[in-house]
Amino acid sequence: MEKNILMQVENINKFYQMGEVTVAANKDVSLQLYEGEFVVILGASGSGKSTLLNILGGMDLPTEGKVFMEGEEITRYSDRKLTAYRREKIGFVFQFYNLMANLTSRENVELATEICKNALDIDEVLDAVGLEDRKDHFPAQLSGGEQQRVAIARAVAKNPSLLLCDEPTGALDFRTGIKILSLLKEINKKYNKTIVIITHNVPIGEMADRVIKMRSGEIVETKINSNPVPPERIEW
């Protein structure tokens, strides 16, 4: 099967100035993301995976190097264009859900969709993540897993080219975590969305099409899973 390149990362470096010390969060990172691919980036805390995710999502710019999305170089974008990029191309799912406390589930999703052009039907997405009965609840009335479902719905409903998930199961118990992973896999298949998950939880890598391991800001290993394990069979 011919795979189309969605994103191209070319030799990026990201340095932070911490007083007199320069810390390199990403060192000479290059990678490609393909359309419809499910990628897991593995690494301990401080390995630079969050920085990479932020750069992929247009939340941050690398100090050096180039990033292309669908052939366009986003590293040359202005602030305004980066905002538009996040709006149209990227869906974020955070470890701590980060929902708006004073908006209902439905409104949280709408908050994201009302500013993009190709949004999906909200009810359909909410149904797909299994929140048929919780649409009018406020975050405080939902369990952690339910909140993360809202967050996923919020990211998916935008119909982005890329879904970026930062430790999506980090704040959840095992059972709920597995359910969230299944949901992400389902979305990957159903909507043919490229999904990148970053996590320190090694077993999650088993469900990916490709696993990228990072350490000290560098990619140390890339492994292709020809037979990804269904999330239900993962254990940690």
Place this chain on the structure above:
Amino acid sequence: MKKLDVRLFRLIKNAKGQFISLSVMVILALTIYVSFSMVADNLNDSIFSYYEETRFGDIFIEVVKIPKTAIDKLHSIEGIEKAEGRISQDVPLRVEDPNEKVRVRVVSLPKEKGGLNSIYKLEGSDLKDHAKSVMVLQQFADARGIAPGDKIVPYIAGREYPLDTAGIVGSPEYIYLMENEQALLPAPEKFGVIYVNEDFAQSVFGYQGSYNEVMIKIRDDYGDRIDHIADAIEDELERYGVKRIVKREDQLSHSMMMQEVEQLEVMAATITVLFLMVAAVIINVMLSRIVKNDRMSIGVMKALGYGNFSILLHYTKFSVLIGLVGSLIGIIFSIPLSEAFTNLYIMYMNIPMFEMKIYGAYFVYGIVLTSVFCVLSGLMGARSVLKILPADSMRPEAPKAGGRIWLERVKIIWKHISFSWKMVIRNIMRNKKRALFLVAGIALTYSITMVPTFMSSVWNNLFKLQYGEFQTMDYNIDFAVPMNQSALTELTKLIQIDDMEPKVEVPFELRNGWKKKAVSVIGIPKDTVFYHFRNPKGEPIHLQDQGIILSENLAKSLGVHIGDEIILKNFMPDKEDKSIRVKGITKQYLGANAYIALEAMREVMGEKGIVTGAIINSQDEVVSKLKDVKNIKQVQSVQDMKNSFLEFMDMMIYSVGVFMLFGGILGFAIVYNVTIISISERTMEFSSLRVMGFDKKEIYKMITKENGVMTVLGVLIGMPLGYSMCQGMVTSLSTDLYTIPLVIEPANYAVTAAATMFFVTLAQLATIRKIYRLNFMEALKNRIS
């Protein structure tokens, strides 16, 4: 509705106390701005349309006697549109109670209508064409219950003249009715104006074919040359004995009315700006705190693809909504308030054509003004949105550095402070900006509240100083004509007198270069016991054989200092101008006068042994006993003035209350908002304390202690601030007519402090719910923003 707006509304709903208290400030600001401005405009327009209708003159000249032909000649002076003569003379009025002294000004009216300073009929019929017909000024008629058909009896040249009241009238000259500049307050039941036929006035006062007052109307296009015209008139009329030339701007009623208009305008501007400024500062602080707390949400919004501008707008809308809600409600309130104010002025000011007009422009200005304040404060408060980087916002903020405070290094003190006080002190010191704002707010509240408490005692002080320290006589007696000193011996036969001094009181025009001022110059014995002159520093000074002492305000308006020479210009015909040296400047609270030693004064007058009156102390029934004595023009009782002053005091209470309310609202809004902000900011801290076992009461106590410390600080800083505010008030309220003494008693400070603490306590109580409802478990476990 946009989901961001939904979020905003829920945000406001959560902070409704703050939203409401800020809106109330905007409502107040706008209501005051719109209604005061409209009333000022309405008042000003009404005054001038009244002037128009009644052809109110521009220059008024008092002369000894002038024939009609001389007045007609004035028309040759360029710029004069019309010159008219009339007779005006103050005489006693007979009333039922023999002890009551009532004076009226008898003013003549020409036969043909359409003259200058014409009267405006309010009730009854026109002036009848016979000698006994009289028109009575409204305020006086109201105060004394005179109606058309009633008889009134002026006492003219030793004879009673019963007159028939034909009608009740208003006059542009007496919108504000006061006998003269020396009277502090209007006393409409003691002094009135009546209008009679010219023939009658000329015959009873002995002015056949002549007048003692000239009214001038100048052409509209010569308005800026009024001074030249006045000088030309003065030269022209010199030989008729010019006593006084009054331009419209100095005319008593007119200048009082213009002051009223100006005061309204100043109030409209200052109160509005003050309230908007305080509201803007609170909004600024509140929004910057909200933005700080919303860091994570803002990060999410940015991650979702919301641009900086939309997020900035999202938060700025909070303050814009305050402005909008405040403006709309303010406008709704301002209409009935303007109407009520206008009605008050109609009742109080006696302008018959006073009508209420709505000036839409003020609504627009008001909304623009509040919008500018709200938008700017909103943008200022929310501007840190721009600084939040999307990638950083996902991480929790690094904890604030919590170093030791300086007080901890002073071991001796620190050791003896209890733990809870240590926390209180640390909290205050760690968030200096917030503490500073609260202290400043309380200081402002204190100083604003101080103004009314000070004002409520101002008139009392003024009176006490003027009649308790400066002048200590019981009665002031003026003779109708200058007499020989032997007249005083006559007086002692009529009444029981404890102390008596002769006086020679004559109006002069005092000149220093181009600056001039017409005042009563009073000649009294060098060793007077009734006058106690003190220089501005408060040291006693005394009259000298030669030279003149000026009251402080007079010296200021002439721009002279001790040692300068000034010109005394005599209004009497054929009298030389005299040059005299200023020997002293005295504090005088009421009126503007100059003082000369009696002998020197007689020398100036060129007449030996004359007196124009006497000042006395007496326990006797002076007023009634001297009532019908020939040659006594008036007897002024200090007690009477005191009484009319007490009546006036009742009115003061009202405005004092309003000011208090303003101070209270301001103080409440500041303390309430700062406390709420501080509570929401410290949710985590309080939750941790709760988990450690502190109960709600203890946490609330801690906040109360913090606010208590800052209230004490605020009050301390508020004291000098309040003093300078009162000082400003004194300068802005002092006029040529009176100087307000800046006397602030310890009681003023104490009352103000009590009031301030009351406002703070109210606000503190209003925040109690927030603490008691704090769900600490939720706050600790949840990181949803």
